[in-house]
Amino acid sequence: MQTSELLKMMSDMFFDPYIIDIILLSLGVSLVALLTSVIFSLITASILTIYNFFGKNTLTIIINSLMSIPPVAVGLFFYILLSQSGPLGHLNLLYSPTAMVLAQFVIVTPIIITLSKDTLDQTYDRLHDYLFILKSGFILKMKTILWESRYSLMINVLTGLSRALSEVGAVIIVGGNIDYMTRVMTTSIVLETSRGDIQRAVSLGIILILIALLINIMLNLVKRLEIRAHG
Numbered sequence: 001m002q003t004s005e006l007l008k009m010m011s012d013m014f015f016d017p018y019i020i021d022i023i024l025l026s027l028g029v030s031l032v033a034l035l036t037s038v039i040f041s042l043i044t045a046s047i048l049t050i051y052n053f054f055g056k057n058t059l060t061i062i063i064n065s066l067m068s069i070p071p072v073a074v075g076l077f078f079y080i081l082l083s084q085s086g087p088l089g090h091l092n093l094l095y096s097p098t099a100m101v102l103a104q105f106v107i108v109t110p111i112i113i114t115l116s117k118d119t120l121d122q123t124y125d126r127l128h129d130y131l132f133i134l135k136s137g138f139i140l141k142m143k144t145i146l147w148e149s150r151y152s153l154m155i156n157v158l159t160g161l162s163r164a165l166s167e168v169g170a171v172i173i174v175g176g177n178i179d180y181m182t183r184v185m186t187t188s189i190v191l192e193t194s195r196g197d198i199q200r201a202v203s204l205g206i207i208l209i210l211i212a213l214l215i216n217i218m219l220n221l222v223k224r225l226e227i228r229a230h231g
Helices: 003-013 018-049 055-068 071-082 097-133 139-147 150-165 170-177 185-195 198-229
Strands: none
Touching: 018 055, 018 097, 018 139, 018 150, 018 185, 018 198, 055 097, 071 097, 071 170, 097 139, 097 150, 097 170, 139 150, 150 198, 170 185, 185 198
16 A cells, blocks of 8 residues: 555545544443443442452452453343343343443453552552541542542543453444444454455554554553652
């Protein structure tokens, strides 16, 4: 591929309604999954950090193990659950963006919980005596350690976003890769490559790489803020 052809392809891809629709859907699904996961994960990580209860270590090990769960297994689970013969088939969620959000939520959540718990454990150990003297309740403790760990937690969240955007196995199973409905960047790259439309596949690949680069730039900025905040 000549340089002029590559430049023309890169200029055209940003004005292609097909590609724009895929980008928006990809970002929409991943951001919704990430937002719901962050809320659930930070509360769960805070509980695991602050409280000691029976089965805590076992639960922590299970969550840590789920970090390596195969995405296709998650996709298969939701396919069985949401199919017409499944227990939730009456909701008609299979091959919809909602099903894709659910799959990404399950994939991303163990990662954010595990990373966030490690971060919060360090902060809670450092502030434990201070919080004990104040006789703080759970809400105040959670707010305090979340705020004190905000920069590290932002890095964890961006890591989760990167994982969600790169997902292909689960979303193609529960989403079906339907044109203008559930087709996202990763599944489109697979489809266009199999069709032999290398130009469109490369266009989507470049966009995905640019998004990954942007996430890494944000990670570096957050790390610098963290260094400044802690001297």
